[in-house]
Amino acid sequence: MKSIGFIGLGHMGTPMVKSLLKQGHQVKIFDVVADAVAACAEDGAIPTLSLSELANDAEVIFTMLPTGQDVENVWLNQAGLLNHAKPGTLLIDSSSIDVQTTRRLADLAEKKGLHVLDAPVSGGVAGAKAGTLTFMVGGNEEDFLTAKPILASMGTTIVHAGPHGNGQAAKICNNMILGISMIAVSEAFTLAKKLGLSAEKLFEISSHASGQCWSMTSYCPVPGLVATSPANYNYAPGFTAQMMLKDLYLSQQAAQMSHTSTPLGALATELYNLFVNQQHGQLDFSAIINMIAGKE
């Protein structure tokens, strides 16, 4: 049992806290949204009123926040973790943020005697609730081994991707492929339909051929082919188009920072951008097939 702090009680953070509590950890929580705090407190989490109070006796502190700027504020502000966590504390940032900020924050934290991991997740809200998240972890081997059993309270796949930032790097590289291949599958099924080739036939052929990809065989954007696909539930997320756009933006920031050319990644980003700007950001990201197909 560990003494854990958890900052950020959104759609992901809340079920993650509950998973930690189920494993018997003591969890102190902090969020600016009172309702979120109250909901976790009902399950046994201990509310705190400041980051310093939360950091006071925590062995491990998670952050699960929307943007790199948010994490920067929580870590670096006067009242933040770097000024108030005890030396030796392990900070685990499970937010999805840019690699550059992750690495800069890790440097600053280590200079304060803190241990740091980046550990973004995949699996979405459903995975967080079921405790089946995947954690992609960047940081030292030793810290990874410390964190692994704790992360295992919340997820089933815990991978060490290398030094600081590599958890973020792994996530955005994976999700860039995901965003591109979802549009690719959407284009192919739309083209097939217009050519008179049924979705069932294309699925039957391509799911066992060189066009096979997770976007098709595990999450098909056409209804009726994969039972668990959001396509069967009016594209209720799942993983929203807005979240996919956020990850694609992170991929493009990383590409720009590292002078990597990612033409399909860039175009996929712009297509999701068009889709979100057309007010569809809260649909599952597989709903982009409707934009490709010309449906309003």
Next chain:
Amino acid sequence: MKSIGFIGLGHMGTPMVKSLLKQGHQVKIFDVVADAVAACAEDGAIPTLSLSELANDAEVIFTMLPTGQDVENVWLNQAGLLNHAKPGTLLIDSSSIDVQTTRRLADLAEKKGLHVLDAPVSGGVAGAKAGTLTFMVGGNEEDFLTAKPILASMGTTIVHAGPHGNGQAAKICNNMILGISMIAVSEAFTLAKKLGLSAEKLFEISSHASGQCWSMTSYCPVPGLVATSPANYNYAPGFTAQMMLKDLYLSQQAAQMSHTSTPLGALATELYNLFVNQQHGQLDFSAIINMIAGKE
């Protein structure tokens, strides 16, 4: 045992004829390249000097030619199959050509009392030599059933995709996803490397995650990850970039004809076009990772 005619003895046609001969079929052959004819004749195929001679007593006639114009010439010319094949003959076009031409030729042939299937293949030269091709077949159910045991001499997966043209449609939809996802994987592994994330780690993570695709897990463009990948053999094909460009062109023709929007398909086409124009058309199509990575 059938009496079969086979027109087009290129890299694909020649091993296909040999597969047919092995199964005991009688195969008459025609090609304008004398050496190709001679090579097949050594294995027992019967050379003919004209399409009419070939068509004379054939029950089934294959065409395996580079372009739709070639197929059109062989089928429609004065000396061609529609004028010389007996009513009831089954014409099987295994060329990869555009859907529109396929459907037009089928209409014309049926008016002459001929049976018609389009049956393009995937699997490449290696699949043709091993007799493990995949046939995607368009046409009537009855004709499909007639053809199936013959195609089984040359391939292991024989799928009926629907009416005329649907074999072509299935192939180009599949290969459009393939071309896009190969570039997507190339971009992601290039980005990972520049971010300090090893190819091994990204492969380990993404091959079991939402970025999984055949281009990565069965044909990875980075050397050392998938034993059979052309990447391990200096990108010796396999399936050339030139052939991928041809299939992407066919997808864009079909998209244009059917007013389907395929932005990623279009961009993948242009990227392969750039790659081929830079004199790399004879490399395996996975070599496009070198262009993405900025290697000359």
Next chain:
Amino acid sequence: MKSIGFIGLGHMGTPMVKSLLKQGHQVKIFDVVADAVAACAEDGAIPTLSLSELANDAEVIFTMLPTGQDVENVWLNQAGLLNHAKPGTLLIDSSSIDVQTTRRLADLAEKKGLHVLDAPVSGGVAGAKAGTLTFMVGGNEEDFLTAKPILASMGTTIVHAGPHGNGQAAKICNNMILGISMIAVSEAFTLAKKLGLSAEKLFEISSHASGQCWSMTSYCPVPGLVATSPANYNYAPGFTAQMMLKDLYLSQQAAQMSHTSTPLGALATELYNLFVNQQHGQLDFSAIINMIAGKE
């Protein structure tokens, strides 16, 4: 005064016939739409009931038709121009069609002793009505000189672009730049607005700087900056998005045929395709700024 035949009395053809009549030419007309024929007849054109009747004593015959297939039918069918025009007749195709068909038809017509020019236009319906079209002409110098005074009845700029097909080539190359630059301007003004830079300021700066282009300074997609822009009239065409898509399709056919890489041309095509598929094809092509800006 010439004896002229004119086939194709659509939005463009009708005012072109009227321009010819105004200059005193005798014009025989043919169209399958009776109303269109009647409208031109009122102005003095002579209706005919068949292509052979029209071709009977014409010195020059124009075709102004929607697609290459239409032109092919009118020229090549049994009842068509190649079989019924007198040797020495000058055929002028002002349709916008693909270069390959243009060149093939020219070859066939010349073998029949006919003279041939391709002479697609720009300037739209407004230009046709005002007699201020631009003609881009492909064919022999001598035929060009014959045609020039006739074309001058309908247009103010008559350019000889080289041999057969070069009129079409010039038009699609020009319009590919136009389609791309219209989207470029749309993106830039949308970005400026979101950054708090007024359209007036960007226009003031860029119209005299390196971003200057006709799409901005003569046809600005933002209302209020260029008096004659369709943007000021709710994007009433002008030149419809559907017509722009047609020309972009032609550019992509030509690019594919000639193995030219046109990545921005391809993406502009797909963006117009998305826009037309969202039911906006009848708006002026500058209305694409609304899709870029995320307006429904």
Next chain:
Amino acid sequence: MKSIGFIGLGHMGTPMVKSLLKQGHQVKIFDVVADAVAACAEDGAIPTLSLSELANDAEVIFTMLPTGQDVENVWLNQAGLLNHAKPGTLLIDSSSIDVQTTRRLADLAEKKGLHVLDAPVSGGVAGAKAGTLTFMVGGNEEDFLTAKPILASMGTTIVHAGPHGNGQAAKICNNMILGISMIAVSEAFTLAKKLGLSAEKLFEISSHASGQCWSMTSYCPVPGLVATSPANYNYAPGFTAQMMLKDLYLSQQAAQMSHTSTPLGALATELYNLFVNQQHGQLDFSAIINMIAGKE
């Protein structure tokens, strides 16, 4: 005559300092490169050894630095301008940096009682040497009026684009159109050539038609058409591909920050990225026509 500080004596900064000296201003200079300082000192500029020394009695201080991070360091560091410039000093940043950093720095500087303008330039090294730069200026009207006569020492077009950051916004919006249209023109001339249409003819037609743009008529990437084009001098810059890529990157950062969809901007960025990664970054940006045309 003003007492001016100038920080950043690169290819642009050095001739700008010389222009200021010619107009009789007193110019104190600072740069980490001793040779650059010495070169300006020869012309009468006064070297300083620290930012505080430079800031001591300056009425106006220019920064002309490569990146936003550089400007941030010079303005915000302990030894930097915000800590050492006297209240009332006018800081003019002529660097091309991102809008967000520009606005943040302006806020911080104003809180210190400083006046601030962003004033990025176009016109390149040639314009800097000739004193014919264009300044696009963001900030208060009053500060703009103070700066205008000083900027007029170095440039011929001085435009007030609005509040802080609007100078940067104007520059990147303009240059995004420029980058896109240069590739558009490159594609069109490449396509024309492959279709047998001469560059001369296309130029003659399009330079007076709807495809007209500055990239064609003032800076044509094909040699022999516009006398001053770098195309006529083996693509010696001019404005390097590397610099264009930098500006396109800035446009994409601004687009991402403001959730603007810029599909052609994104693709143009990636194409310049490919070109630069192929080791052509030091060529003029119009040399991208060679990549489009498939020349190594």
